Amino acid sequence: MSIGRLPDHEQRLLDEIERALCRDRRLARRLRTLRRSRWPDVPALLRRVASYRPHTLTVALLCALSVGLMVTGMATSAPAVIWAFAVVWPPTLFAVFRLLCRWSGG
Numbered sequence: 001m002s003i004g005r006l007p008d009h010e011q012r013l014l015d016e017i018e019r020a021l022c023r024d025r026r027l028a029r030r031l032r033t034l035r036r037s038r039w040p041d042v043p044a045l046l047r048r049v050a051s052y053r054p055h056t057l058t059v060a061l062l063c064a065l066s067v068g069l070m071v072t073g074m075a076t077s078a079p080a081v082i083w084a085f086a087v088v089w090p091p092t093l094f095a096v097f098r099l100l101c102r103w104s105g106g
Helices: 008-023 023-031 042-050 054-075 079-104
Strands: none
Touching: 008 023, 008 054
């Protein structure tokens, strides 16, 4: 395993350290979990979503937008408006829920 750049005694020490690290299963598992993947880190994403603290103005604007889209969708029956309402409504409900939880102290 000697690459010729180090004295023999230093190379032996490095080889021994490398063998010890290769035998360490916990270290190998930790190194495998540190690898970057193509997919986002789901637990971190969930923590970030769960820690979302909306402002009152943001919730008011989302509610106004949702009500406006709902009324427009019922009046016109336009698929684009109905789909826009379907996209805006769940974040609005989530923001209202998080705001109410914050106000209630939960």
